[in-house]
Amino acid sequence: MSKGEATREAILDTASRLARSVGLGGITIGTLASRAELSKSGLYAHFRSKESLQVSILEHTRARFVAEVVAPALTEPRGEPRVRALFENWLTWDSQPGGCLFVAASSELDDQPGPVRDRLVRYQQDWLDSLAEVFRTGLSEGHFLADADPEQFAFEVDGVMLSRHLSGRLLDDPNAVSRARTAFEALLDRARA
Numbered sequence: 708m709s710k711g712e713a714t715r716e717a718i719l720d721t722a723s724r725l726a727r728s729v730g731l732g733g734i735t736i737g738t739l740a741s742r743a744e745l746s747k748s749g750l751y752a753h754f755r756s757k758e759s760l761q762v763s764i765l766e767h768t769r770a771r772f773v774a775e776v777v778a779p780a781l782t783e784p785r786g787e788p789r790v791r792a793l794f795e796n797w798l799t800w801d802s803q804p805g806g807c808l809f810v811a812a813s814s815e816l817d818d819q820p821g822p823v824r825d826r827l828v829r830y831q832q833d834w835l836d837s838l839a840e841v842f843r844t845g846l847s848e849g850h851f852l853a854d855a856d857p858e859q860f861a862f863e864v865d866g867v868m869l870s871r872h873l874s875g876r877l878l879d880d881p882n883a884v885s886r887a888r889t890a891f892e893a894l895l896d897r898a899r900a
Contacts, residue, residue: 715753718743719767722760727805730815731761731823761823768808769830776800777837786848787895789841794864794891798884801872809834810872835861842898851898863894
């Protein structure tokens, strides 16, 4: 990795942590330059615009999500063990300071058309498709009912996590994680062969 690439990665690490607390819209070139201990012009040379910075933050965060949530789950046996690993890894991801940037950005960008929202929509759809595909492997392994709907399962798991995020972060419910696990177990019980 070149020095420029390493600097860019360090900037994006800082930016993604900051975005989890202030939102993508709350990040300015000036604020980020100060946090990353760079000049505004130095930061501008890496991103050229706030929109480019926001897209880069989403890309960077997605790469981390894949590395921390998806990749470890894919080492688990196909079917229910892999579905469980995805869910547990996702709970861990959402429990970091500031929570899940994708959940926060979804509320922030849901009615703001443009390239940043488009990128977020694509990543969210990819995630739902991944959940459905991992569930589908459980169908082929005989772990789930043959008529179970993978897309519905993905939708409901996503709903459980959105509720966990809201309950835990906004409502400060100390039982949010245990409630999410209970809801997830109910989904699995209903889907099992």
